[in-house]
Amino acid sequence: MSIDSKLLEIIVCPQCRGKLNLEPESLFCSPCALEFPIRNGIPVLLIDSAKKRG
Numbered sequence: 001m002s003i004d005s006k007l008l009e010i011i012v013c014p015q016c017r018g019k020l021n022l023e024p025e026s027l028f029c030s031p032c033a034l035e036f037p038i039r040n041g042i043p044v045l046l047i048d049s050a051k052k053r054g
């Protein structure tokens with residue numbers, strides 16, 4: 001699953017506005033430790049859909 005690199009440059013964490021790290025099936029915000037799912041190639045940047053890691 002890949003996401004357009006230009007899209008990745010403009011999307012940020014909805015909670016802290018930080019940069020998101022692309023992982024195979026999710027986008028991960030390290031400051032928040034929140035993992036946002038990618039569904040059908042579309043990142044779901046909703047805090048309600050995010051999973052807290054750790």
Ligand SMILES: [Zn+2]
Pocket residue numbers: 013014015016017018029030031032033034
């Ligand atoms: Zn964040």
